[in-house]
Amino acid sequence: MAIVERVFSGVQPTGNLHLGNYLGAIVNFVRLQETHNCIYCVVDLHAITQPVSVWGGPTELARNTREVTAAFIAAGIDPNKHIVFNQSQVTGHAELTWIFNCVARIGWLNRMTQFKEKAGKDRENASVGLYDYPVLMAADILLYRATHVPVGEDQKQHLELARDIAQKFNNDFADSIRSHGFADGLLFPPPEPLITGPATRVMSLRDGTKKMSKSDSSDNSRINLTDDADTIAQKIRKAKTDPEPLPSEEKGLEPRPEADNLVGIYAALSGRSKAEVLREFGGGQFSNFKNALVELCVTKLSPIASEMKRLMADPGHVDAILIDGADRASVIAHETMQAAKDIVGFIRKP
Structure with missing residues (x-):
C-alpha cells in the first residue's frame, strides 16, 4: 500500500x-x-x-x-x-x-x-x-x-x-x-x-479578549454564517470599540483588543495584512472603518449565507x-x- x-x-x-x-x-x-x-x-x-x-x-x-x-x-x-x-x-x-x-x-x-x-x-x-x-x-x-x-x-x-x-x-x-x-x-x-x-483568530465583537463562540449568550458577539446583510451590518456597527482613532501602525493595536480584532477581520476577509489595512484606515474614526467593514463582510459572507440556506432547504x-x-x-x-x-x-x- x-x-x-x-x-x-x-x-x-x-x-x-x-x-x-x-x-x-x-x-x-x-x-x-x-x-x-x-x-x-x-x-x-x-x-x-x-x-x-x-x-x-x-x-x-x-x-x-x-x-x-x-x-x-x-x-x-x-x-x-x-x-x-x-x-x-x-x-x-x-x-x-x-x-x-x-x-x-x-x-x-x-x-x-x-x-x-x-x-x-x-x-x-x-x-x-x-x-x-x-x-x-x-x-x-x-x-x-x-x-x-x-x-x-x-x-x-x-x-x-x-x-x-x-x-x-x-x-x-x-x-x-x-x-x-x-x-x-x-x-x-x-x-x-x-x-x-x-x-x-477571531474574537468576540463584545469582548476582544475572548474568542468568538457559539456558546456566548449574546448573539451580537458573533457573526453567524447564516446572518443576512442587515444583521451583519447591525452587529458590526454595535461592535465594541474605544474612543481613539485607528492607529497607523500595528504596534498601536497591542493595547486595544477590540480594534485589533476588527482590523484582523478586515485583513483576513480582504486578503491583506493588518499593516496594509492600517495604511488605508489609520488615523480615521471607527465609524468610517466600520462602514467599510460592513460592506466587505456583506460582500464576502452574504453569498455563502444564501447558498447555505438553499442547500439546507x-x-x-x-x-x-x-x-x-x-x-x-x-x-x-x-x-x-x-x-x-x-x-x-x-x-x-x-
Missing part, C-alpha cells in the same frame, strides 16, 4: 457556525483543495462526547451535520473532486479507535489539556468518550493514512498524540508490518502539521453528498483496516 500525500481535517457539528469557524478553518480548507488531495469530515462521533444538552439530541445533531456540510459547499469546497462525509458512516473510525486504545498509554491521555478544559472541575462526571476523544482523532487521521493535517494552536497536542500512536503501533508490530509487504516498516505514516500561514441533496463521500472514504478506510487487522493477527473474512 503506497503512501499517498493526503490532507485530512474535521469540523464538529455543534451548530451556529460563525465567522471564526470560517476564517479559522474553512477558508484554509478551500485553499488546500487547489494543491492537495483532501478529505473533509463532519465529525459527528466527536460531537456526542459532550452531554446531550450541549449537542442538542438527535434532531439537532442531524441538522447541524447538514449545516456544516452546507457551509463547506457554500464556501467553495468541491465534493466531486474531494471527499466530504460524516464520520459515523465509516465504521473504520470506531474500529481503529479500539485498536489504538490498546496502543495509547494512560499517561499520554492524562497530559491532554483540552480534556481538562472541557471537563472542568467535575471530571468524574465527564464521559469516557470525552477523555478518549484524542484517540478517536488519531484514528480519524490515520485511517486514511493522511500525511498532513491543518491544525490550530488548540489541536497541536492532539496531532502529537496521533504521531506517538502511529510510531508506537509501527514499533509494536514492526515484524508483522514488514511481513505483510511494508518494507519501510510503516503502516501508519506519522502525520505532519500543515502550516497555512498565520491563523486568523434540500436535505436530501446534502445527504446524497455525504453518502457519496462516505462511500469513497470507505474504500480507503477498508484498505487500511484490512491491513491493520492482518498485522495485529485478527482472523477475518477474506
